[in-house]
Amino acid sequence: MPTAAIVIIGDEILSGKFVEENAAFLIGELRALGVDLKRITVIPDDRDDIAATVREQAAKFDHVFTSGGVGPTHDDVTMEAIALAFGTTVIREPVLEQRVRAYWGDRLAEPNLRLADVPAGAELVYGKDQVWPVVAYRNVYILPGVPTLFRRKFVDIRDRFRTETVTIARVYIDADEGQIAKDLDNVVAAHPSVKIGSYPRFAEKDFRVLVTLEGRDTAEVAAAFALLVERAGTKVVRSEAPASVGQ
């Protein structure tokens, strides 16, 4: 299963001016595509911090998605930072420059041309939208921070990340988490390929712990689910049988 990391570049998120929307959106997309999201990092609009973070994540994971810091103003330093991360420089990309000039026409202000600046060696990734590509450098996809644009651009190229489906089951248990810890240990030991999560809830009426079972091997998830339901016995309030997520 390919892995991914999200890097959110945004003083405006860290200072609470805007609620984070892009990672929240991408979490669901990546899950549906069968990509294993391993890390989300929210960092300031700081060139060196962006460079260090992107370099580290690009080396560890298959895909990296950045959000923000792409635009015509002083705080838009992502392109420069990613160039720095990979030891290259920023160039004005001719195809993009043409698009920018065509789009703004007479209304073009010089800073708009910064939208055509990319790290030298970047790839222009086209999806269904043949006009505005996504800029990628190696395994780093550089997306804008404005949520409507972020979504549109990711959806446009998402098919290239699609892999396989995962199977998930849920068991709702009316017991203290400590009372089922041993049962969970047994299920974990018997089915190591199944990822088991245990989540205590205090505001629910009829259950106190939600247990999730998740994996790529449907038969294994089903066996783990059956074992847990058997062991937890009457403490099980209800359950959702193994079902595929993704498409």
Place this chain on the structure above:
Amino acid sequence: MPTAAIVIIGDEILSGKFVEENAAFLIGELRALGVDLKRITVIPDDRDDIAATVREQAAKFDHVFTSGGVGPTHDDVTMEAIALAFGTTVIREPVLEQRVRAYWGDRLAEPNLRLADVPAGAELVYGKDQVWPVVAYRNVYILPGVPTLFRRKFVDIRDRFRTETVTIARVYIDADEGQIAKDLDNVVAAHPSVKIGSYPRFAEKDFRVLVTLEGRDTAEVAAAFALLVERAGTKVVRSEAPASVGQ
């Protein structure tokens, strides 16, 4: 201004089973307290990853807040990971053990006692709640992932992080971001202590860019605000004059 980082430990967030609530809550709290949040990281329930991440953040920032991985089940590895991060071991803390035994009484299951396990040398931080302290190791505050508990425990001890207020102003501009980039550059150059953010919006009726101006020095923020309003002229749709945030 003291700095902070948030480390969210949670497979359940990365896989989209639950929406992240704790960082979202803490962003607003830290801002109101006058603490400069520099980084949010969401990572899996993995001992080595938690240890490496916490060690790195604790060295860089004044305060680190962790969320999750604290409880009686197999996936609760935060205490062990933080002990590992600082080269110590996990011990059963006598005061906490007494609390756990008193709370559960006859219903105590052995795994519940794991709630009394902390890194050796940890501090028990008491707020108004004299029964359940927050466990801290050096500058790392170890909070539970369940949102109701996370909030309650942070609110209980938040006064120890309170510092000063910041001043913020906002200018709503009806122009393309490229058209005001030069004006912003001028304001940035004239008032380097003021943090200026420029945020294009496409779904608003009457403006296209929101500019925020923020700093600790109220007079500087006011001067930067006045300069921007003057330079942007008739492009300014409305504005919010400098006002204090925090208490």
